[in-house]
Amino acid sequence: MKANININKIKSSYIIIAGCGRLGANLANTLSNLGESVIVIDRDEDAFRKLSHSFGGIVVAGDATEMTVLNDAEIEKATAVISVTNNDNTNIMVAQLAKEMFNIDQVIARLYDPECECVYQEFGIETICPAVLSMKEIDKMLPAIPLGVLDGEGLAV
Amino acid sequence: MKANININKIKSSYIIIAGCGRLGANLANTLSNLGESVIVIDRDEDAFRKLSHSFGGIVVAGDATEMTVLNDAEIEKATAVISVTNNDNTNIMVAQLAKEMFNIDQVIARLYDPECECVYQEFGIETICPAVLSMKEIDKMLPAIPLGVLDGEGLAV
Numbered sequence: 359m360k361a362n363i364n365i366n367k368i369k370s371s372y373i374i375i376a377g378c379g380r381l382g383a384n385l386a387n388t389l390s391n392l393g394e395s396v397i398v399i400d401r402d403e404d405a406f407r408k409l410s411h412s413f414g415g416i417v418v419a420g421d422a423t424e425m426t427v428l429n430d431a432e433i434e435k436a437t438a439v440i441s442v443t444n445n446d447n448t449n450i451m452v453a454q455l456a457k458e459m460f461n462i463d464q465v466i467a468r469l470y471d472p473e474c475e476c477v478y479q480e481f482g483i484e485t486i487c488p489a490v491l492s493m494k495e496i497d498k499m500l501p502a503i504p505l506g507v508l509d510g511e512g513l514a515v
Numbered sequence: 516m517k518a519n520i521n522i523n524k525i526k527s528s529y530i531i532i533a534g535c536g537r538l539g540a541n542l543a544n545t546l547s548n549l550g551e552s553v554i555v556i557d558r559d560e561d562a563f564r565k566l567s568h569s570f571g572g573i574v575v576a577g578d579a580t581e582m583t584v585l586n587d588a589e590i591e592k593a594t595a596v597i598s599v600t601n602n603d604n605t606n607i608m609v610a611q612l613a614k615e616m617f618n619i620d621q622v623i624a625r626l627y628d629p630e631c632e633c634v635y636q637e638f639g640i641e642t643i644c645p646a647v648l649s650m651k652e653i654d655k656m657l658p659a660i661p662l663g664v665l666d667g668e669g670l671a672v
Binding site: 373380381384385388389392394438440442464466468470471472484486488489491492493495496499500503505506 | 530537538541542545546549551595597599621623625627628629641643645646648649650652653656657660662663
């Protein structure tokens with residue numbers, strides 16, 4: 359199941375976002391407002407309700423780990439793939455497909471489990487881990503108690 | 516239901532963490548490793564399994580929004596209260612109780628919904644929002660497309 363895709367309608371340069379949760383929708387709205395071409399993929403069509411009325415990109419209802427879905431979205435033409443579904447394994451799989459099968463230059467994956475983070479960075483996949491980012495932010499807020507995570511170290515996972 | 520509390524055992528200065536999820540447990544472990552006295556409150560006793568073997572703080576199984584639980588933990592002596600349960604309303608309630616009822620100097624709440632963030636900052640409650648932090652991080656990773664969130668602005672919620 360997928361929405362109408364007319365890839366020719368959009369510019370040659372575009373960004374694919376897998377996962378239309380709070381972060382994915384926010385990213386999609388922000389990038390679209392900036393005039394970027396965006397394709398958002400989510401298995402759940404209801405998720406697209408989070409997109410703003412001014413969102414000018416394309417939505418694809420489907421599983422971003424499936425090659426047919428990625429091929430339909432002409433992933434090979436994407437300048438960046440950002441995988442922010444609520445499932446770490448999905449994000450890892452999308453990121454690896456984008457990087458290794460389609461040679462996408464910039465690939466970003468959200469990983470809830472901080473232990474995975476280092477591994478994927480070695481594969482050229484940039485990762486964001488909300489727990490690590492939150493720890494760093496709390497570290498800044500508690501200047502009297504340096505948690506030692508501001509440099510990425512010291513996380514007691 | 517609560518674990519044994521012997522508040523006299525710990526130092527006069529300590530930090531209360533509400534919510535022993537990934538972030539709460541990580542914070543508790545890190546602070547404990549640094550020699551800080553920590554009290555962790557969670558409704559679910561199983562959550563305390565995330566604490567490391569070296570965790571030297573106190574755990575309280577109970578609802579951190581209940582005054583009896585906060586009184587048992589002698590919250591008024593805490594130097595900081597950090598509420599990072601997986602429920603925004605709980606975190607807001609704990610933070611407001613800590614700030615207004617017990618005059619705790621440093622109060623930090625995690626809020627998943629970025630729209631709440633500004634309101635509570637006005638009450639002297641510091642907030643961390645994983646979606647905002649993630650957007651800022653992605654902003655750094657996409658230098659060619661400034662999302663405008665690095666200064667806290669531009670989030671298209």
